[in-house]
Amino acid sequence: MRQPKNEHDFGDWKSRAESFEGELGKAVVGMQRAIRLITTSVFGRGHVMM
Numbered sequence: 001m002r003q004p005k006n007e008h009d010f011g012d013w014k015s016r017a018e019s020f021e022g023e024l025g026k027a028v029v030g031m032q033r034a035i036r037l038i039t040t041s042v043f044g045r046g047h048v049m050m
Contacts, residue, residue, distance in 0.1 A: 013043065017039050017043055020039055021036065021039050
């Protein structure tokens with residue numbers, strides 16, 4: 001029996017984050033570090049220290 005996916009399926013999160021970064025990179029050119037930080041904050045549900 002297949003287990004249901006949950007929020008702890010990190011392989012799925014990684015692929016979603018990479019896809020998100022790719023799409024964001026189309027609009028924000030040349031700012032890979034900023035894109036990574038934005039991605040981290042989004043997938044961290046906004047829990048970041050500024």
